[in-house]
Each structure stands twice: as C-alpha cells, then as structure tokens.
Amino acid sequence: MSDPLVARLRSALGDGAVVDDADVLDTHRNDHATFCTAGVPRVLVRPSSTDEVVEVLRTAGSFGVPVVTQGARTGLSGAANAIDGCLLLSTSRMNQILEISVEDHVAVVQPGVVNAELSRAVLAKELFYPPDPSSWEMSTIGGNIATNAGGLCCVKYGVTADFVRGLEVVLASGEVVRTGRRAAKGVAGYDLTRLIVGSEGTLGVVTEATLALRPAPEAALTAAATFRSIEDGIAAAAAVMASGLRPSLLEFLDRPTVQAIQSYRDMGLPADAGSMLIAQSDRGPRAAADVAQIAAICLSYGAIDVAEASDAEESRMLLEARRLVNSALEPLGTTLIDDVSVARSQLVPLLRGIAEIGEKYQVLICCPGHVGDGNMHPTVVFDRNDAAAEERALEAFGAVMELGLRLGGTITGEHGIGTLKASWLETELGPVSLELHRRIKHAFDPDNLLNPGKVLR
Amino acid sequence: MSDPLVARLRSALGDGAVVDDADVLDTHRNDHATFCTAGVPRVLVRPSSTDEVVEVLRTAGSFGVPVVTQGARTGLSGAANAIDGCLLLSTSRMNQILEISVEDHVAVVQPGVVNAELSRAVLAKELFYPPDPSSWEMSTIGGNIATNAGGLCCVKYGVTADFVRGLEVVLASGEVVRTGRRAAKGVAGYDLTRLIVGSEGTLGVVTEATLALRPAPEAALTAAATFRSIEDGIAAAAAVMASGLRPSLLEFLDRPTVQAIQSYRDMGLPADAGSMLIAQSDRGPRAAADVAQIAAICLSYGAIDVAEASDAEESRMLLEARRLVNSALEPLGTTLIDDVSVARSQLVPLLRGIAEIGEKYQVLICCPGHVGDGNMHPTVVFDRNDAAAEERALEAFGAVMELGLRLGGTITGEHGIGTLKASWLETELGPVSLELHRRIKHAFDPDNLLNPGKVLR
Numbered sequence: 001m002s003d004p005l006v007a008r009l010r011s012a013l014g015d016g017a018v019v020d021d022a023d024v025l026d027t028h029r030n031d032h033a034t035f036c037t038a039g040v041p042r043v044l045v046r047p048s049s050t051d052e053v054v055e056v057l058r059t060a061g062s063f064g065v066p067v068v069t070q071g072a073r074t075g076l077s078g079a080a081n082a083i084d085g086c087l088l089l090s091t092s093r094m095n096q097i098l099e100i101s102v103e104d105h106v107a108v109v110q111p112g113v114v115n116a117e118l119s120r121a122v123l124a125k126e127l128f129y130p131p132d133p134s135s136w137e138m139s140t141i142g143g144n145i146a147t148n149a150g151g152l153c154c155v156k157y158g159v160t161a162d163f164v165r166g167l168e169v170v171l172a173s174g175e176v177v178r179t180g181r182r183a184a185k186g187v188a189g190y191d192l193t194r195l196i197v198g199s200e201g202t203l204g205v206v207t208e209a210t211l212a213l214r215p216a217p218e219a220a221l222t223a224a225a226t227f228r229s230i231e232d233g234i235a236a237a238a239a240v241m242a243s244g245l246r247p248s249l250l251e252f253l254d255r256p257t258v259q260a261i262q263s264y265r266d267m268g269l270p271a272d273a274g275s276m277l278i279a280q281s282d283r284g285p286r287a288a289a290d291v292a293q294i295a296a297i298c299l300s301y302g303a304i305d306v307a308e309a310s311d312a313e314e315s316r317m318l319l320e321a322r323r324l325v326n327s328a329l330e331p332l333g334t335t336l337i338d339d340v341s342v343a344r345s346q347l348v349p350l351l352r353g354i355a356e357i358g359e360k361y362q363v364l365i366c367c368p369g370h371v372g373d374g375n376m377h378p379t380v381v382f383d384r385n386d387a388a389a390e391e392r393a394l395e396a397f398g399a400v401m402e403l404g405l406r407l408g409g410t411i412t413g414e415h416g417i418g419t420l421k422a423s424w425l426e427t428e429l430g431p432v433s434l435e436l437h438r439r440i441k442h443a444f445d446p447d448n449l450l451n452p453g454k455v456l457r
Numbered sequence: 458m459s460d461p462l463v464a465r466l467r468s469a470l471g472d473g474a475v476v477d478d479a480d481v482l483d484t485h486r487n488d489h490a491t492f493c494t495a496g497v498p499r500v501l502v503r504p505s506s507t508d509e510v511v512e513v514l515r516t517a518g519s520f521g522v523p524v525v526t527q528g529a530r531t532g533l534s535g536a537a538n539a540i541d542g543c544l545l546l547s548t549s550r551m552n553q554i555l556e557i558s559v560e561d562h563v564a565v566v567q568p569g570v571v572n573a574e575l576s577r578a579v580l581a582k583e584l585f586y587p588p589d590p591s592s593w594e595m596s597t598i599g600g601n602i603a604t605n606a607g608g609l610c611c612v613k614y615g616v617t618a619d620f621v622r623g624l625e626v627v628l629a630s631g632e633v634v635r636t637g638r639r640a641a642k643g644v645a646g647y648d649l650t651r652l653i654v655g656s657e658g659t660l661g662v663v664t665e666a667t668l669a670l671r672p673a674p675e676a677a678l679t680a681a682a683t684f685r686s687i688e689d690g691i692a693a694a695a696a697v698m699a700s701g702l703r704p705s706l707l708e709f710l711d712r713p714t715v716q717a718i719q720s721y722r723d724m725g726l727p728a729d730a731g732s733m734l735i736a737q738s739d740r741g742p743r744a745a746a747d748v749a750q751i752a753a754i755c756l757s758y759g760a761i762d763v764a765e766a767s768d769a770e771e772s773r774m775l776l777e778a779r780r781l782v783n784s785a786l787e788p789l790g791t792t793l794i795d796d797v798s799v800a801r802s803q804l805v806p807l808l809r810g811i812a813e814i815g816e817k818y819q820v821l822i823c824c825p826g827h828v829g830d831g832n833m834h835p836t837v838v839f840d841r842n843d844a845a846a847e848e849r850a851l852e853a854f855g856a857v858m859e860l861g862l863r864l865g866g867t868i869t870g871e872h873g874i875g876t877l878k879a880s881w882l883e884t885e886l887g888p889v890s891l892e893l894h895r896r897i898k899h900a901f902d903p904d905n906l907l908n909p910g911k912v913l914r
Contacts, residue, residue: 103695104800148644159642162619177889183798184830185616186867187605187655188874188885189912190894194651198644215701238560244672286743341640343561373641410643417645428645432634437647439900443893455646 005063005087006043012055017093019044028070028090029082032135034336035394036078036419041068044088050168050176050207053089057205057449058174060087066452067172069201071112071143074135076337077418079147079200079454089205091142097121098208105213106165106182111142111206118211127213130157133414134326142206148198150414152322155372156248156282157214159414161197168208169196172445182210195440200416201451203444218284220248222315223291225298225306226273230254230351233275236301237371238344240279243297245290249280250372251322254351256358257329257366261321264328269321270304277371278322280315325368332364334384336397340404341375341413353403354378361396363389375413398424417455425455462520462544463500469512474550476501485527485547486539489592491793492851493535493876498525501545507625507633507664510546514662514906515631517544523909524629526658528569528600531592533794534875536604536657536911546662548599554578555665562670563622563639568599568663575668584670587614590871591783599663605655607871609779612829613705613739614671616871618654625665626653629902639667652897657873658908660901675741677705679772680748682755682763683730687711687808690732693758694828695801697736700754702747706737707829708779711808714786714823718778721785726778727761734828735779737772782825789821791841793854797861798832798870810860811835818853820846832870855881874912882912 009018019025020043029038042065047053060067066086073080082088091112099108102125109118115136119129132151133139139149145167150159166180180186180193196203227233233252240247253261253276262269269276277298281290288310295306309315329335342350351367354376358365369376378400382393401411401424411424426434434456441448441456466475476482477500486495499522504510517524523543530537539545548569556565559582566575572593576586589608590596596606602624607616623637637643637650653660684690690709697704710718710733719726726733734755738747745767752763766772786792799807808824811833815822826833835857839850858868858881868881883891891913898905898913 101800101802102699103802105698106800150642150644154642159644161648171889171893175889177893178887179890181798181865181867182800183832183866183870184800185607185611185798185827185832185870187607187616187871188867188869188878188882189890190656190660190897191605191618191648191651191654192890192893194648197648199647203647215699218701241562242559242672244675341638341642343558343563343639343641345558345560370642375640375642408638409640410638410645412645413640413642414644421645425645430635432628432632433636433646433649436628436634436649436900440647440897443896443900 003042005059005065008059009043009045009056012059013045013047013052017046017048028088031073031075031078031080033076033078033081033418033420034334036081038081039084039086041082041088042085044090046090046093048093050170053170053205053207054174054176056087056089057170057172061172061174061447061449066449068451069205071140072114072138074139075143075147075418076415077420079416079418079451081419083453091140094207100125100127102127104182107211107213109141109209109211111140111209113141115139115141115144122213123216126216128216129163129211129213131160131163141209145197145206145209146200147416150375152249152251152370155250155370156246161194163212164193164197164209165212166210167193167196167206169204169206171204172447172449180210200418200455202441202455203450217248217282219287220280220282220315221287221291222278222280222309222318223294223307224276224278224318224321225295225303226270226276227301227303228272229274231348232302233277234347234371236298236303237277239297239301240294241344241372243293245281245293247279247294247372248282251278252369252371253321254367256364257325257368260328260332260366261324264324267321273304276321278319322368329366329379329381333381336380336393338378338397338400339412339415340378340400340409341373342404342407342409344374346407346409347371347374350376350403350407354400357396357399357403361392361399363393363396365396373413419454422455422457460499462516462522465516466500466502466513469516470502470504470509474503474505485545488530488532488535488537490533490535490538490875490877491791493538495538496541496543498539498545499542501547503547503550505550507627510627510662510664511631511633513544513546514627514629518629518631518904518906523906525908526662528597529571529595531596532600532604532875533872534877536873536875536908538876540910548597551664557582557584559584561639564668564670566598566666566668568597568666570598572596572598572601579670580673583673585673586620586668586670588617588620598666602654602663602666603657604873607832609706609708609827612707612827613703618651620669621650621654621666622669623667624650624653624663626661626663628661629904629906637667655873657875657912659898659912660907674705674739676744677737677739677772678744678748679735679737679766679775680751680764681733681735681775681778682752682760683727683733684758684760685729686731688805689759690734691804691828693755693760694734696754696758697751698801698829700750702738702750704736704751704829705739706735708735709826709828710778711824713821714782714825717785717789717823718781721781724778730761733778735776779825786823786836786838790838793837793850795835795854795857796869796872797835797857797866798830799861799864799866801831803864803866804828804831807833807860807864811857814853814856814860818849818856820850820853822853830870876911879912879914
C-alpha cells in the first residue's frame with residue numbers, strides 16, 4: 001500500500017528526489033548531538049530548486065506533516081533530528097554557488113553548498129568568507145545559517161550572521177519571501193534576515209543566501225604560551241584583547257585538555273601547565289610584530305613557555321594542539337560538549353566553577369574554548385557503559401549551563417538549542433521573552449509545521 | 458477641566474515629568490524630516506527610570522492612547538513626529554552612562570545618552586564606540602538604536618546594530634523584556650535584539666542598552682582626490698575597497714556637490730572636477746603607507762589632483778569638504794535628502810540615473826555619499842516658495858528611490874522609514890514580507906499603541 005504523501009511528492013519531484021526506504025531513512029535520523037532523541041521519519045525529499053521546496057512545503061502542509069530541514073547534519077544540539085512521521089527536507093541537491101562577485105564582495109549560494117567549498121572558491125578570487133565552524137569541511141551554508149555558526153576566527157571577524165546580507169526563504173505556507181539585500185547597508189523594515197539566521201529551521205526554509213565577503217586576509221602567524229594557572233592564562237588573554245592587536249584567533253586550553261593532548265601525542269607541552277593560549281595575527285607585514293607583542297604580553301603574565309612561529313609551517317604546528325582536542329578526548333570516553341559564553345570578566349569564575357562541578361560529579365571536564373569571545377566548550381568525558389557515570393555527566397552538563405547563566409552568560413555561544421537545550425532556553429529567556437518567541441514562531445508558522453519541538457518546546 | 462490622562466501621569470511620575478503646556482508640546486511635534494506631517498500631542502512625559510516607563514505605557518494602554526518615543530528628534534524620516542492625541546515619551550531624563558567596562562569592552566547606557574557623550578567617555582578609557590551618524594553631537598543612543606543609525610565609519614566598523622549586544626525593552630503591555638547578552642557571542646533563541654534595533658519605536662521602548670566597544674583606534678590619515686568623471690571616481694573607490702586596505706572612511710562627492718562646496722568656500726577644488734573621493738586609514742603606523750597606496754590607486758584611475766595628509770591637521774582640512782556639504786547646500790534652497798543604498802557595481806548606473814532625474818524634473822540634485830558602502834545621499838535642492846518646484850522636487854525624490862530599487866538596492870541605507878517612506882517600503886518589501894512585518898508588529902504590540910502609522914501604514 002503506497003503512502004499517498006510519498007506518491008504525491010514523487011509525482012511532483014520525480015522518483016529520484018523522494019526516498020522512503022527504511023534503511024536510508026534510518027541513516028538520516030540524527031545530527032551529531034549525543035543524547036538527543038530522534039524520531040522515525042516518513043519520507044526524505046531532496047528538492048533541487050526553490051520551486052520544488054515550495055511544492056514540498058505545500059504538500060507537507062496539506063497533509064499536516066511536520067518538516068525537518070537537514071543540511072549535512074553536523075549540528076550538535078539535535079535541531080536536525082527527525083521527528084516521528086516527519087518529512088525530512090534535505091538541501092543536498094541545492095548545492096550550487098550561483099555567483100561570486102569580486103566587485104560587490106558578495107557570493108550568492110544555495111543552502112546545500114559546503115562551507116569549505118565556498119571558502120575555497122572565493123579564495124581563488126582573492127576573497128574571504130570568514131565563518132569557520134570546526135565542521136567547515138562538511139557543514140553546509142544552510143546549516144551554518146540555521147545555527148548562526150561560529151568558529152575560531154569570530155574573535156576578529158564575527159559569526160555567520162555578520163556575513164548574511166539577504167536570504168530567500170520559503171515559508172510554511174509555501175510563500176517565498178526575500179529578506180535583506182545585496183547592498184552593504186539597509187534599514188528598510190524589520191531585520192527579518194537576522195531573525196531567520198539562528199532560528200534552526202523553525203521559521204522557514206532558506207533556499208538562497210547572499211553572503212558578504214572580504215578581501216583575502218594577509219599572511220598569518222601564530223604564537224602559543226603555557227601558564228601555571230587558569231588565572232595567568234585568562235589575564236594574558238584579556239591583555240591581548242585590550243591591546244588593540246585584533247588577533248584573528250585566540251584559543252584557550254585548560255589543564256585537563258593540555259594533559260589529554262600531551263598523552264595523545266607528545267607535543268612537548270609542560271606537565272605543570274595550568275592553561276595554554278594559542279593566538280594568531282593575520283595582519284601580514286605586521287603579523288611578526290604582533291606575535292612578538294603577544295609573546296611579550298604572555299611572558300609579562302608569567303608564561304612558563306612561549307613559542308612564536310616565524311612561518312606558516314611553524315604556525316600550523318602551534319595550532320596543532322588546538323586541532324587535536326577532539327581526537328585526544330575520544331579515547332577517554334563519550335563526550336558531552338557544553339557551549340557557554342560569558343563576558344570575559346567572568347571567565348575565571350566560570351573555569352573555577354567548572355573544575356568544582358567536575359569534582360562534585362566525579363567526571364572529567366576538559367575546557368577548551370574561544371577565550372577572546374568568552375565562548376568556552378566545557379566537555380564532559382565519561383564512560384557511556386557506566387549508567388551512574390552517564391547520569392553524573394548529564395548532571396554536570398546541566399550544572400555548567402546553570403553556572404554560565406548565574407555569571408550573566410548564555411547557555412549557547414554557537415551550537416544552538418535544538419532539543420538538547422530547549423528546557424534550558426526557557427530558563428535563559430524568562431517568561432516574557434519566551435512568550436514573544438512563541439508569538440514570532442506563530443507569525444511565521446501558524447500550524448507549527450516547521451521543525452516543531454526544536455528551540456521552543 | 459483637567460485631562461484625566463495627565464492627572465494620572467502626574468500622580469504617578471510627579472508634576473515635573475509631565476508637560477501639557479501647548480507651547481512646549483508644539484516644539485516637540487517634529488523631528489528633522491522635511492515634508493512629514495506631524496500631529497498635535499496630548500501630553501509629553503519624561504520618565505526617569507524603567508519603572509516609570511512601565512507606568513507610562515500601562516497608563517497609555519489603559520487610556521488607549523498611542524505612544525511616540527522621542528530621543529533628540531534628529532531623525533530624517535518623521536519617525537519621531539507626533540500623532541494627533543498621542544503621548545510623547547521623551548528619553549531625555551534617562552541619560553546616564555551606567556557602566557563602562559574596560560575588561561569586557563562594553564558600555565551599559567540609558568537611551569537618552571547623547572552619542573558624542575558616550576564616545577568621549579569611552580575614549581577617555583582608551584575605548585571606541587564607532588557608530589558616528591552626522592547627528593552624533595546631538596542624537597541619542599536610543600534614537601541611534603531606533604533607526605539603526607550609520608555614519609562615516611560604517612565602511613570599516615559597521616552600523617549601530619553591530620554594536621548592540623543586548624537591550625532592556627518595555628513592551629506595549631508594560632512587560633519588561635531583556636534581549637541579547639553582555640557576552641560577545643550567543644545564539645540562544647531568536648535574535649530579538651536585532652529585531653528591535655531599527656524598528657523605529659514600533660515594537661517597544663528601549664530603556665537600557667549594552668553596547669560593544671573596541672580598543673581605541675590608532676592614528677588616522679586622510680587622502681583626497683578629484684576626478685574628471687563619475688566613472689573614474691567610482692572605479693577608484695572600487696579599487697580601494699578591493700585592495701584590502703580597509704579604509705575607515707570612504708566618501709564620494711559628485712560634480713554639483715563639489716561645485717556647491719567650492720562656491721561656499723574656496724577650498725581650491727578644480728572647476729572641472731566630475732567627482733571627488735575622500736578616504737581615511739586609521740591603522741596608525743600603516744596609515745601613511747595606506748594613504749600613499751590610496752593616492753596611487755586614484756592616480757592610476759586618472760585622478761586630476763590628489764592630496765595626502767601627513768598629520769592630523771592636514772587630515773582635518775581634507776575632510777572639511779565633506780563636512781561642509783550641508784552648510785554649502787543650505788543657501789541654495791530647501792533640501793530633500795534621499796538615502797538609497799546599492800551594491801557597489803550599481804553605483805555608476807545610480808549616479809548617471811540621478812543626473813537624468815535631475816534633468817527630467819529640472820531640479821538640482823547633489824549626490825554626496827558613503828561610497829564604500831554604496832549608500833548615497835542624493836539631495837534634491839529646490840525653492841520651497843515655488844509650488845511647482847516643490848512638486849517636481851518631490852517627484853524627483855521618489856524617482857531616485859524607484860531607481861535604487863530597480864538597481865536591486867534599498868530605499869534607505871541608514872535614515873529609516875518613518876512616515877516619509879512608508880508607502881515606498883511596501884514596494885520594497887512586497888506583499889509577503891509586508892504581511893510578515895504586520896504579524897511581527899502584532900506579536901509585540903497587538904493594540905497598535907507604539908508609534909502607529911510609522912514604518913507600517
């Protein structure tokens with residue numbers, strides 16, 4: 001007995017665009033979030049055009065079927081997880097870079113374009129698309145927009161939202177709306193572009209994005225320093241940020257993270273390192289002076305050891321410690337990655353509090369993070385085969401968010417809410433803001449068809 | 458017979474905060490927009506705290522009286538103009554800088570703080586609040602937020618919205634909501650902060666803002682160049698933007714503007730100048746090399762004359778031409794200032810089209826603008842005592858916006874919609890976006906009490 005929804009979609013989009021094979025559907029149930037439930041989808045659709053997305057949303061609407069839009073499913077909060085009986089809308093066939101304009105410094109892309117592909121294409125024209133989430137080799141621009149993805153270079157260049165000029169969006173009704181503009185500046189009407197960026201597929205389906213580009217960055221150099229304590233490392237980071245140097249990257253690793261990396265691979269990191277900073281300047285001719293100044297700042301804040309790269313290869317090696325974090329933690333157990341973001345003045349209390357949470361719940365918490373932005377990734381590491389350890393890990397994970405909120409911060413700097421943090425979002429927003437969120441959701445999607453239960457429960 | 462609304466407000470806020478003197482009310486009817494109708498207000502209230510704003514909005518709501526929030530009334534689109542029978546809510550008493558944090562690079566301010574006052578206060582702590590609308594000596598941060606004000610330095614630093622981290626807002630219901638955060642990064646929920654920035658008092662009353670600051674800029678130097686044609690000047694501007702120099706200011710003046718300035722004061726500007734560029738670099742030790750490179754670019758695009766400043770005083774003199782625009786146009790007649798913004802590739806067709814519009818409607822149109830951002834201010838100059846000239850001027854003003862839209866641009870880069878452009882906004886947005894705007898307005902302000910008729914008719 002054929003599913004009438006599937007039949008309708010096949011007749012509209014062709015057989016190849018519509019998948020109802022249970023095994024294939026099963027492989028599309030999850031994004032990269034651990035511990036988020038995923039339902040069983042009814043059908044997977046891969047439209048190739050805005051018109052086809054319109055057709056899909058109209059059809060879903062007429063059947064009253066919820067729609068979950070998926071890019072590369074590299075998200076970390078379950079926003080792209082299937083809902084029971086849902087239609088999965090994959091953007092994988094909408095993967096064209098439609099235009100790169102050197103004159104206007106913009107790219108126009110479909111949502112399924114992979115970040116790395118766009119970054120390389122614009123670099124070939126001596127342009128630069130800065131947003132660099134660590135998933136950039138896999139994740140799509142549509143997914144980056146849905147989560148307002150961050151990355152290492154945000155500290156200098158900003159997040160995905162800062163590079164989205166305009167969008168084409170299909171609403172739940174099947175209507176198509178264009179938001180924003182190609183021009184650099186504009187204040188005509190409410191900022192619908194920013195409202196949709198970061199809305200995790202709950203307000204509409206992005207079918208085209210006009211992205212701002214910059215001239216290609218100049219050559220970069222890296223410095224790394226280890227410190228005896230958290231306090232010294234954080235104070236040095238604050239001094240670097242206050243100096244006017246504008247580092248293009250400023251990363252922090254705490255003691256457990258440094259130890260995990262050194263155990264994973266001998267990088268010559270001191271056994272007594274209480275924290276580590278890695279900084280980069282991409283100011284070309286000034287980069288050498290910048291890293292020298294960063295090194296001097298680190299020494300004046302009591303660094304045990306400072307290394308300054310003098311070329312690209314040495315820079316790459318100094319960055320390697322940061323790049324190895326995930327690999328180094330993997331052998332230690334299952335990880336639950338937090339994403340709290342606080343004002344920089346609250347970093348020491350945050351890090352001290354996280355160490356206490358680790359002790360209280362008897363779990364290992366490693367804390368790498370984008371210290372220049374105050375956006376840290378406390379990572380709870382535990383044995384998933386040990387039910388008691390898993391329970392303690394989940395409690396520690398929540399306690400970290402509670403601490404972040406208590407320090408005036410946010411539960412998520414760049415990973416989003418999805419289902420993982422939907423209950424925590426209510427705490428962060430409070431009842432008045434939550435009600436406004438619900439009304440905005442209703443204004444866009446009155447029948448609650450787009451990614452229901454994500455962001456807002 | 459006393460007005461019961463006035464009596465209620467006086468008993469709640471004290472006599473000094475409530476004004477119903479007709480002469481005083483009359484002086485508060487208008488912002489700086491020419492040609493926008495202004496109604497007769499019922500009362501002017503100057504609350505001193507968030508609690509008082511709550512009281513004002515609850516009272517207005519219970520009387521069903523519309524509320525128009527006013528800062529310094531320097532707006533150019535009539536958004537702060539009175540509506541018949543309205544309550545004017547002035548933020549003039551909420552003028553405290555609550556905090557400047559050197560460590561977190563943020564300032565927390567009340568809405569009535571004047572931009573220049575904040576800029577100077579943070580500079581005294583070696584910090585920098587970049588947004589610099591030309592009204593900055595008078596306009597308030599609340600007004601800057603309401604209009605998402607731009608300025609000269611946007612080309613490098615961005616607009617007001619880029620510096621607003623979080624807001625406290627009183628809704629039409631009198632409920633208080635906090636949006637955003639103090640931390641640099643955060644993606645928890647929808648971006649209500651950006652939705653309120655630029656909403657021109659239609660969604661809520663901002664009672665506190667947390668603003669991002671930067672380290673103080675380095676020393677700046679200026680270069681100026683004149684060209685035979687529009688095309689040469691625009692091509693040189695595009696080359697400067699493509700060069701990676703990141704000018705902190707890049708201004709354009711067309712032939713009629715250059716001539717008006719030279720007539721107003723002898724600045725030695727060539728009589729045959731078809732266009733003029735003024736550029737600045739604030740990269741300190743690199744500024745001299747930057748202006749030399751800008752000068753070389755201008756020469757390679759056929760500049761008639763190029764001047765490079767070697768110190769702050771020379772820089773100031775080169776900028777003088779730009780600063781004199783308004784004074785130079787004033788003796789020529791009444792001005793109607795457009796604010797179209799287009800992608801840079803459309804600047805030549807825009808400027809050529811504007812010249813044609815001037816000829817067609819037989820009005821003088823001077824066109825200075827922030828060329829680096831593609832945001833131009835075509836200014837129609839006419840004799841207001843000549844009814845026919847006034848009609849032609851208004852037609853030309855509209856034709857410029859129509860041209861901007863035809864070239865894929867927007868009707869307003871930084872001045873906002875107010876009442877002046879409310880009908881044009883409908884053209885720019887189209888019916889689907891317009892309906893979304895109305896639903897968002899309804900979600901925030903279901904009884905349409907906040908600045909009704911502004912932005913959305």
